[in-house]
Each structure stands twice: as structure tokens, then as C-alpha cells.
Amino acid sequence: MYGPIAAVKDLSLTIRPGEFLTILGPSGSGKTTALMLLAGFVAPNNGDVLIGGKSVAAVPSYRRDQGILFQSYALFPHLTVRRNLEFPLEMRGVKAAERATLVERMLERVHLGDFGCRMPAQLSGGQQQRVALARALIADPPILLLDEPLGALDRNLREQMQSELKSLHKEFGKTTVCVTHDQEEALTLSDRIVVMRAGQIEQTDTPEALYDRPATRFVANFLGEANILEDPGFNVESDTAQPVGTVPMIRPERICVGVSVALGRGDVDRRQSVTGTVDDMIYAGPLRKYHVRVGSSLLTVREHVASGQQIFRPGDEVRLDWLRSDIRFVAT
Template identity: 80%
Template sequence: MPSAKDEAKEESLVPAQIEFRGVTKIYGQVAAVRDLSLTVRRGEFMTILGPSGSGKTTVLMLLAGFVAPSNGDILISGKSVAAVPSYRRDQGVVFQSYALFPHMTVRRNLEFPLEMRGMKAVERAERVDRFLDRVHLADLGGRMPSQLSGGQQQRVALSRALIADPPVLLLDEPLGALDRNLREQMQDEIRSLHKEFGKTTICVTHDQEEALTLSDRVIVMRAGRIEQTGTPEGLYDRPATCFVANFLGEANIFEDPAFKIEADEAQPSGTLAMIRPERICLAAATAPERPDAAHRQSVTATVNKMIYAGPLRKYHVSFGKSAFIVRQHVGSGQEIFEHGDKVRLDWLRSDVRFVMA
């Protein structure tokens, strides 16, 4: 099996497709992006994640050429594009609002970017047919965008962005206008299209699940700066700060615990202990210990409330002044606890993480 060092070396050999070098964007007195340095590898699916006002959309607009940097440089395939207008950057862009031409049919929406590039009519028709078939819209080419569902419009928008074969694909909150079921379907579609076409893809979203599901790498932004970068699993399992831990799902962070936290690794200075809610096991206070109890820490706590959420039950429990959130997958024959019940919480000491405040 390759070591982490070998994997890092192999990863470094992948050529950079996009580079931000010390990029800052200032609006009036506000720095929307501050001294951003970032490399995106060729063929990578990278998602920029963050709350409103974090600067993630500004990064995408800078890359698309819709706004110019105040300082720094942006390179695509080794060439500076900071002064290159958007229409000369050869990028496919998909917006949350789809931005389809409302007066054109689906087929004409797909044909238009090919026509602008001077492709012959026969070749245009063949390529449009292929893409309509690929996104399961072969029978809907004659419809207007207003006659399509949200998911269908998003498929058209993705096809229009890809049909001219751009080297870079930019996605701006691409699934934000869809309901949950459609979002999950379109996540599958986007993953499939990325695997098939291999485009270097930059996606901006505030949806944590979307970022973790789609991406090779995720960048978490805060106040115009990068807070942490890593693989989806790496960021979720080992967040560096309280902000990242709380933004990527729920986290139990113990600022002043009512008991001593035990862990397999020493706690670095200036950090707080953290454990994910799904890593905590919950049982009746009188239940027998688990077989691996020697590797676990346990406390007896009181249930404050239980929230049923379909496949999960979420418990809010407390031990003295320490509060816990515990997520438990619903199973048949499972004991259900109510307000005031005494329960035992236990977790593997190896599941404790330490984050900067």
C-alpha cells in the first residue's frame, strides 16, 4: 500500500490548472477576499465552502473574470488572466438561477455557444443530440426553459456549460434552488459528469453535505480567508478550528468540561477537546459495559430532550455543566430515552479530537 508520503508526492506531480497568488479584492473599505493563495490541480473537483460573507462567491467571480482583483494575480494553465475579460477565459459557468435564455428552446440554448465559436450546423446538431441524450432530455429539446422542472433546467445549464468543451467548469450554488430529493439526484449527475468529462471544477456552496459529497478537496473560508483545506473526510474527521468543526456538521466542543477528557493523544496547548455526536454511544445507565470498555471513556448523563428526525434520533443530554449532542441511527428494538432519563454515554478515546478555539 502507498504511504501518505507517496500519495502526497504523486499528488504534487499533477499539474496546476488554476493558481491564485496573493489575491485581494476590496469593495470600498471592505476586503471581500484577503491575500488568497490557492492551487487547483488539473481535473480536480474543488468546492469552496463558507457562510454568507465569507468571500467564496467573490473567489468564483474573480476566477470567472466578472470582477478584477485589487491585488495579486490569477493564473490558468500558467498564464495570467487577471486582465483577461470573462468572454476570453474559455470557462463553463453554471449559476444557481440557471441563467438559461428564456426565449430559446432547450436545443437552441445548447447550440448557441457552439454557434458563437463558429462550429458548422451539422456538427452542432450532432453534439447537441449527444448532450441531450446524455442528460436524459432527448425528447425535450423543443421545449422552452419555462416548461421544464428545476432539475431539468439544471441539466440543461450543466450541458450548456460543458458542450463547448471548456477546460474549467465553474458552479455557483448549482443546487441551491432545488428541493432535497432533486439535490441528491443532481449530486449524482454532477459526480457522473465530472468522472466522464474530467473537467477541472470549482464549486461554490454553503451546503456542507453538498461539499462533502461532491468534492475531491474542500476549502472552508471565513472572513475572506482560507480557514482550512483538505479532503472531505479529512476536514470532517480532523477539523483544525472550532469554526470548521461547527460549520461541517455538529460537534461537541468542551470549553470547560465537568470531567477530565481522556484521549489517546496529548492535548496541544490552546486547544479544546471535540467529539462528533455520532461517535458517542448511548445506553441505559444500568446497561452492561461494552467489550472494548478499556479503550473507552464513559459518563452517566441526563436526557434533556429527544428529537426524532426520520433515520436519526438526536439526544440533548447533560452531565453537570457539560452538554452533549448524541446522534443515534434508528433501529428496530432500540430503547428510546425521554426527558429526565439517566443514560450512559461512552466513546472511544481515539475518537477525541483537539481544535483551536
């Protein structure tokens, strides 16, 4: 509770040993508070926090055996890279000779073997992030907590560090909990994703299941793009019956766009086809996105750019078609 406001409500979450779990949500969803509860920086008003079956709700953060990586990295600016890595080992009473061995080994592992004598201010953002990650791992904690770990990096560096994080997780096997608002990051890194909204868990599942079978309209819209076909101006056909309290949804990349001609006889039983007018076309490097007006709806279509592909312009009449099996139903 923050005054009369509950930052998280009825939060019940089990994290499996060795998994990479990401807590995903927009600003104000409660994801950071959930991580702070796990880290021991915030105490729950009620309920408990168990690690390895033991209650740690009353245990301060510095007494918990965990590694933490903050978005700001929180490196000691007056210490060299080597001394930053030595610090958590020194606090645990590790002898100097062993500290030196562990530090050199970790520096090599994060590709910073030649940077041990530098100060944090002499490093790039990506290098500082590697130092912070190495410091969180060097004491071999059973749990690793990541708070927006790649948020301060540019896109190319984020993609590089996503690969590095996946590699380190596979190598060290740490139970890892990551908080982010970046959907791509969550999909790339996670074994499971927890989507939060207004202090509560909206849905928890694997990345594939969350993206392909979102339970609610919120999850469908937050995790990627979604065409919500609520009163679209045409009859939506599906292989399954629509459950009560749901609306149809289809992902933009599941829709094919082409010239306005009829489907072949062999496709009629599997696909649905509608005709519309291109409202806008957006070129985004490897992808091309169309906004197509069909009846009272504006549908988004996303296709990978390929040579010889027909390009449609605003005002062109096109046919959209999709597999009926690609329609999903999400709770409103």
C-alpha cells in the same frame, strides 16, 4: 475590495487538474467573490490569477475558456432548449451540422432527448438545471465553474443531481470549482474542500479529513455538528496529549448512549464513560438525536434508528461512552 472592505484577503489557492474542488462557507465568507475572481467577473486589486500557468487576471470572462453554471441557470427564455445549447457553440464558430450532432448527444447525456423543442418556462426546475449544466459542458471547456448549482432545487432533486454531477465529472474529467454553503453537498461531491471564513481560507483538505480532523472550532461547527468539550464539568480523556491553544471535540455520532451501567473490564482502557440526563429527544426519520446534560455541558448524540433499539425520553438517566481515540483537538 468593495470600497474599504476586502471581500477576500491573502487568498492563495492551487486547483489540481481534473479535481472537483468546493469552496464552502457561510454568507459573507468571500466564497462567491473567490469564484468571481476565477471567472473573470471581478478583477483582483493585487496578485494574479493563473490558468495553465498563464496570467488571466486582465482577461475578461467572455475570453476565458470556461463553462459557468449559475444558481439562477441564466437560460435564454426566448430560445428553445436546443437553441440554448447551440448558442455557445455558435459563438465559437462551430458549423451547423456539427452543432446539431453535439447538441443531440448532450441532450441524451443529460436525459433530455425529448425536450429539445421546449422553452425553458416549460421545464421543471430540475430539467432547467440539466439544460444549464449541458450548456456549460457542451463547448468542452477545460474548467467548469459552479455557483450554488443545486441551491434552487428541493432536497430529493438535489440528491439526484448530486449523483448526476458526480457521474458527469467522472465522465468528462473537467477541473471543477463549485461554490456552496451546503455542507452535505460539499462532502458528497468534492475531491477537496476549501472552508472560508471572513474572506480567508480556514482549512483545505479532503472531505474525510476535514470532517474527521477539523483544524479549528469554526470548521468543526460549520462542517456538521460538534460537541466542543471546553470546561465540560468532567475530565476529558484522550489517547493523545492536548496541544496548547486547543479544546477537545467529539462528533455526535461517535458517542454511544445506553442505560446507566458500568463498562465491562475489557473496555475500560479504550473508552470513557459519563452519566447524564436526557434533556430532549428528536426523531428525524433514519436518525434519532439526543441532547444529554452532563455536568455543565449539553452533549448532542446522534444514532441511526434500528429495530429493537431502546428509546430514551427527557428525564431518563443514561450512560454516554466513546472511544478515547475519537477525541479531536481544535484550535480556538
